[in-house]
Amino acid sequence: MAEAETKSIDNASVEMIKKAASDGVNTVFDRAETMKPCPIGAEGSCCSNCSMGPCRVPLPKGKEETPEARKKRKGVCGATVETIAARNFVRKVAAGAAAHGDHARKVTETFLAVAKGEAPGYTIKDEQKLLQLALDFGVKIGDRSNQEIAIDVGEIALKEFGKQEGELLLVRRAPLKRQELWQRQGVTPRGIDREVVETMHRTHMGVDQDYPSLLRQGVRTALSDGWGGSMIATELQDVLLGTPAPVFSQINLGVLKEDEVNIIIHGHEPLLAEMLAVVTQDPEMIEYARAKGAKGINLGGMCCTANEILMRHGVPIVGNFLQQELAIVTGALEAMVVDVQCIMQGIVDVAQCYHTKIITTDPRANIRGATHIEFDERNAIEVAKNIVRTAIDNFANRGKNIQIPSHKTDLIAGFSHETINYLLGGLFRASYRPLNDNIINGRIRGVAGVVGCNNPRVTHDDVHVTMVKELIKNDVLVLQTGCSAMACAKAGLMVPEAAAEYAGEGLASVCEAVGIPPVLHLGACVDNSRILIAATAMVKDGGLGDDISDLPVAGAAPEWMSEKAITIGQYFVGSGVFTVFGVTWPTLGSKEVTDFLFKEFEDMYGGMWAFEPDPIKAAHLMIEHIDKKRKALGIDKARERVLYDMEMRRELEAV
């Protein structure tokens, strides 16, 4: 087995990987060593869509492939390697869009129940945002009550999922030029479920067998997520639970407490988490915990649910994706409460080695061996209390084998689009103008969205942190979500002081003036829709072109693992953003398909994919792209002047 230090750059994780080994507990890090990835599946060259196969059509090893040889790589039905690679790719897009879309549907149903007075635990927290959505959806405002408006907004939002014709309504938020491009390319999404279903149909045996056509439907499906499912989830969650504003908190396994009942909420949907945040503060519950010998109740988050309650309540984050089993290994966790997505089945086995209860709560996500307490939004407080009581009752079962790493880091989160607007422009003149001005004058070179997962095929957190440090050193402001945001928060990049320590002089001077970190936390993975809105706001503010593809921006998911990451990347690309992925690339088995995504997409969408596992090289691909866009906008000279000024300043200081 490899040394624990090679598996993560995070000291808390390394400590727990070692403890797991000495406790004889098997984790994802061990399984990744024994289970080597299938090389044929990894390059997208295996088709299992019918039972004539699975057909494997791998690249020949170690030699250049002739076009004739390539034509012979076919499945039993005659499907070419291009068809197989494209099918596999767009099925990933559909799965990711389905995950975000189904999350959004649940939020929409709850929103409607709240509007109708049927879900008493929740209220409408952001009236401003409700009214904005009403305008977007063409809902009459007049002197109607919030409740009446919310019912209309909820019903229209719900229809977006099953819509069969026309266009998704929030697509109209995109720059006009982008909307026209989508119409020209035939990729404007019609309905959220429709695009997913059509992709599943087209990739069934014997349907769409033309890779550009398959990839076009992939773009349409991804856009139905970014400008549909994910955007609806973000918007309605904000209306219901509050739009995030800057909040201080802490992150890493060190936020667990030895003398309190520790509860982790893990997954993606914030509805239950919100109730747990309320109930764990309830004096009656705290008293109950004291009666059982604990000093209090300590709630922490894991994965994207963590981002949601961090952004809105400042609840500390225990860890990102690869830390879910390690939190149990501390021996100090009474309950891990899970909802949907990114929950490893392995947590049940790990929990059996300690006293932790795994509590599943969603009818769509059951795990064998877990305790199921079903969450019901209409009776949210009672269910949340039941869950917390179950965790408290488990405190007495804690063993003696407890070791909580001391590591925890401060962070500031809560940078919604609205917050960025206010912070930069001021409350009475909210605008992106100062950001655009600082890009135009060259202090900020460009903006990068660095997002996505952890993957045990690379050193945990290392690729994210190395890439982001390189970007900010080169004056690129970084916007983050998901597990990537957590990696950089743990590394200390999400406090204002990080600007002076890690950012280039131009970026640091802006961060210091505004009082923001050089790396901004925008939330969970569905909140990548906030990045689309931020990019659109930059276009609308003027001076940086008239489409997202004109902006000096880039995207990346350097440690991606989930299908949702592919969907997000695809809607970034389809929205005009150059996007680099690390770890591995799922179409490498077909040069044609890969070239189409990496090159031809640029002519079609103004954005394209790239694959570069080395984080420094990947950061420089992004910087090169940003510089190319600066040049096209005619603002490259301004930056040279800024750098020249700084060089001169340094020389003067040295004298």
Ligand code: BF8
């Ligand atoms: O949706 S970043 S590992 S937790 S998939 Fe999952 Fe990836 Fe983390 Fe959030 Ni996003």
